Structures are given as C-alpha cells and as structure tokens.
Amino acid sequence: MLIGVIADDFTGGSDIANTLAKGVAPEGGLITAQYAGVPTGKAEAGIEAGVISLKSRSAPVEEAVAQSLAALEWLSEQGCEQIIFKYCSTFDSTDDGNIGPVSEALARALDCRGVVVCPAFPTAGRTVYQGHLFVFDRLLSESGMQNHPLTPMTDSDLRRVLGAQTDENVGHVAHPIVTAGALDVRNALSAMSERFAVVDAISDAALLTISDAVDGAALVTGGSGIALGLPRNFIRSGRAQGGNVQFTPASGPEAILAGSCSGATRGQVDYHAARHPALAIDVPGVMNGTVTAADFTEFLISHQGNAPLIYSSGTPDEVSAVQKTFGREATSAKLDALFADTAKDLIARGYRRIVVAGGETSGAVAQAICETLKVDDMRIGPEIDPGVPILSLNNASVLVALKSGNFGTTDFFEKALRMMETDV
Structure with missing residues (x-):
C-alpha cells in the first residue's frame, strides 16, 4: 500500500477514495479500497491506496485522536509512504475540534512541519483564497454551513479556526506562490517554522500544483481535492501501474x-x-x-x-x-x-x-x-x-x-x- 487515508467520516472517505481511484488523465488512479473503521487484519495484496473511514468528525476530541492514531498505526504497518488526513471540504468542526487536534496528533507522530491544510474542492464550489474558505461565491460563514446542526461553521478564516483548535502556529501559502508553480510551493512549505500551512487553491490546476509540491511528504491534510494529483506521483515513478476503475454492475432490490x-x-x-x-x-x-x-x-x-x-x-x-x-x-x-x-x-x-x-x-x-x-x-x-x-x-x-x-x-x-x- 502506497497512500493511506484517515477520513473523519464515511462519505468523506468515499469521496477521497473516488479521487484516488480515478486519478487524472493520462495516468489514471490507484487500486483503492475503503475500510469501515480500522481493520483487524492485513490489507489484501494489490491494494495501492487504503482509506480508513472513521466516525470521528463529531466524536469527543480524545476519542477522535485515539481512533486516528490507531488508523495511522495500521496504515504504517501496511507500508504506506504518504498519509492523508481527510476532512470535509467545508472544514466541519466544532470550536474544540476535531480537525485541529487530529492534525496535530498526526503531525507530531510523523514529526512533520509545513503540513498542507487545504479543503478546496473546486468542482463542488469549495475554494480557498487568502486563507479563507469559500462555497461558490459565498464565504463559508455565509453559505448555510453556519446553520449545520452538529458542526456550525461561523468563521471562514481557516488559519483562525485551526489556530483556535491547536497549540500550533498556522502559516499561509498564498495564491501567487501557488500560481508560480510546484517548486515555489515546496520551497515555501520547507521554509516554514509553523506546523501547518493553509494553502490557497481556486482551481483543479492549483490542486495539481500542490500535489506535485508534496510528492514525498509524509503527511498532507485536506478535502478530497488534495489527492487529485497524488496517484500520478507514484505512477510516474513506476511504483504504481495506474489505470481505470473496475466495476461489475448488479440488479436487485x-x-x-x-x-x-x-x-x-x-x-x-x-x-x-x-x-x-x-x-x-x-x-x-x-x-x-x-x-x-x-x-x-x-x-x-x-x-x-x-x-x-x-x-x-x-x-x-x-x-x-x-x-x-x-x-x-x-x-x-x-x-x-x-x-x-x-x-x-x-x-x-x-x-x-x-x-x-x-x-x-x-x-x-x-x-x-x-x-x-x-x-x-x-x-x-x-x-x-x-x-x-x-x-x-x-x-x-x-x-x-x-x-x-x-x-x-x-x-x-x-x-x-x-x-x-x-x-x-
């Protein structure tokens, strides 16, 4: 297994699993499986990307962190070279977490700094600009998410939201750096003293640039869009074959x-x-x-x-x-x-x-x-x-x-x- 994903809910797990399996043309994606919680045995041979779907988005913070670290341990045992913490493209969380505490626990476990934070999913209207999250033409806090029954989002500034949930400082990689290319993004992340970096992304092209920039990074966090170009990093290096999704239809009730x-x-x-x-x-x-x-x-x-x-x-x-x-x-x-x-x-x-x-x-x-x-x-x-x-x-x-x-x-x-x- 090459890529391991820790998703904080099941639909989010399906979302990023779909992204990894589909990949981008011409390379295609990875052979991907989604797991209902942390498996008890080894992954089946041939799985290139494994997505562990937890119910940790609205769980107590300590429980969410414990579940996520258990998922990290299993994925590491399967040989994963890159870990993605997947959360919702609307950054769903309470004032206490769980995005911040889980991200912090994973980053410390993997000893990472300059970890990308990017929930952007432009295809679904979610973009990040100047560190703020937008839903189409509305700030997150004005998109309807402020009325969510479990995780109301009343602030669109991702640096402020994440900073309030952790003991870590949060940096920012702005849109001009992203448009300058993957090398500039990589250099900006490498130079950061902060544990996390909110990275602007207003298009799929920006997400592909970020994917190129984090080739080899131990940990990446974001929505499903952050994984858009990650499969091709492994395919281009010859560590994965790539190709199309396999499917057998079924009828019935x-x-x-x-x-x-x-x-x-x-x-x-x-x-x-x-x-x-x-x-x-x-x-x-x-x-x-x-x-x-x-x-x-x-x-x-x-x-x-x-x-x-x-x-x-x-x-x-x-x-x-x-x-x-x-x-x-x-x-x-x-x-x-x-x-x-x-x-x-x-x-x-x-x-x-x-x-x-x-x-x-x-x-x-x-x-x-x-x-x-x-x-x-x-x-x-x-x-x-x-x-x-x-x-x-x-x-x-x-x-x-x-x-x-x-x-x-x-x-x-x-x-x-x-x-x-x-x-x-």
Whole structure:
C-alpha cells in the first residue's frame, strides 16, 4: 500500500477514495479500497491506496485522536509512504475540534512541519483564497454551513479556526506562490517554522500544483481535492501501474435512506418524493419507540422496484425544534441506529442496491452492512456525481452509494440506482 487515508467520516472517505481511484488523465488512479473503521487484519495484496473511514468528525476530541492514531498505526504497518488526513471540504468542526487536534496528533507522530491544510474542492464550489474558505461565491460563514446542526461553521478564516483548535502556529501559502508553480510551493512549505500551512487553491490546476509540491511528504491534510494529483506521483515513478476503475454492475432490490439536513439533500428528497414512494420519518415517534426499523423495512418492501425513499431531512427550523425537545446528540444517535438496523434487515432480505445520504447516517449504515456481510473493505467503482462513487462489497454482490449531504445533482437518487445496474 502506497497512500493511506484517515477520513473523519464515511462519505468523506468515499469521496477521497473516488479521487484516488480515478486519478487524472493520462495516468489514471490507484487500486483503492475503503475500510469501515480500522481493520483487524492485513490489507489484501494489490491494494495501492487504503482509506480508513472513521466516525470521528463529531466524536469527543480524545476519542477522535485515539481512533486516528490507531488508523495511522495500521496504515504504517501496511507500508504506506504518504498519509492523508481527510476532512470535509467545508472544514466541519466544532470550536474544540476535531480537525485541529487530529492534525496535530498526526503531525507530531510523523514529526512533520509545513503540513498542507487545504479543503478546496473546486468542482463542488469549495475554494480557498487568502486563507479563507469559500462555497461558490459565498464565504463559508455565509453559505448555510453556519446553520449545520452538529458542526456550525461561523468563521471562514481557516488559519483562525485551526489556530483556535491547536497549540500550533498556522502559516499561509498564498495564491501567487501557488500560481508560480510546484517548486515555489515546496520551497515555501520547507521554509516554514509553523506546523501547518493553509494553502490557497481556486482551481483543479492549483490542486495539481500542490500535489506535485508534496510528492514525498509524509503527511498532507485536506478535502478530497488534495489527492487529485497524488496517484500520478507514484505512477510516474513506476511504483504504481495506474489505470481505470473496475466495476461489475448488479440488479436487485433497492432502497434509499436519507438522514442529511443539508439544502442539497432536501432538494434531492423533494425531487425524488414527487416521483417515487417516500416516507418522512416521524422523529418524535422514533424517540418514544413507537416507530421502529421494522416499519421502515415494511415500507421499503411494499414499494420494491419503485426506488422507495425513507428520509429524516428537515429544515433548519424543524431540526432545531426536534433537538430542543430531545437533545441534539440523542436524536442523531437514535436516528443513526435506526438507519443501521434497517440496513442490516435489508441485507438479510437480499437487498443489493442501497443509496445513503448524510455523513453520520452513511457511517452507521456502512458499518452495519460490513458487519452483516462480514467484510472489511469496499472497492471503489465509477463516479456517480463529483465526489460520490459506487462502492462494491462482498465481491460486488452488494452495491452502496454514500453521499455527503451537500453533494450530488437534484436527481442523484435515481441516477445512483440506475448506474448500479449499468456496465459503465
């Protein structure tokens, strides 16, 4: 294994796994596997990039750090030459972490300075300029992320956000240095006394420049875009072969589970519900135990073949009202557990195509499916929309798509199920 990724949630893990598997033309990408947590055994021979997906984004800081260091230990044992700490392209974190504390722990473990910090993903509208994170033409703090129910982002200055979460100073590699080329970026990083450096990136070309600059770096941090050019570093040096993603389509029963409250997911839910059977989750019923996973399974089975959807995606006001009544953490944990139980039931009943929306929901569902099928890894298939691939489990008998809340076109759910049946 050449590249090892520590992702702080499952959709983010799928996102960067997709980037590594796809690579850039003409070289292509790496043979990539995604893991549901830290594996207990060795990686399968031939895997060139391994992505360990944790549920550490909103975990207590100490727990997130411990999980990430355990992932680093396993990846190092597999021979990884470069480690990437992958977080969301909207830098999702609380005032205490976990991006800063985890980055700091990994950098100290690997004895690194001038570590790149770059959540940019221009294809999805996330760019970094003058050290500030933008979502399309809006500062992060004005993009809607300030209303996130778990990790509200009210500051777009990445240096300030990261600096508040760590004991380390944070430097900056500005846009003019990036446009000057990889050598200038490399020299700027090498000359830094600071542990971390926020690096501007407003285009894919900038990300490729950064990739060239960090060839050989032990640690890189960022969104999935930071990995855009990393595979070709290994392919050009002859340490990896490169090529195209391998994929075997599958048909069979289908289900869509949406637990994200993002604006993009709400739009996708509205679009899909107008055309297919859809069940809005009665959250108070879930919390008092009158709504169970059996109710969800019954609905999905009764509408098999019609792309049925179950969702808990509410508006910010609706989510706030529920959280005030039942508590934020308690509500999230209860819903995730219910989605996980539903997924286990579906797999046991022979379901082969499952689409999931929402980072926390995806983590719960992915772990449940892997446990049910008794597998550790998910192989990366073709890209449905930017940042969202099809994942194959259990020798491709089960296909899954894990979508971050803000990703995907309006018709994403239909498209995902259709592509799973198609030899693309």
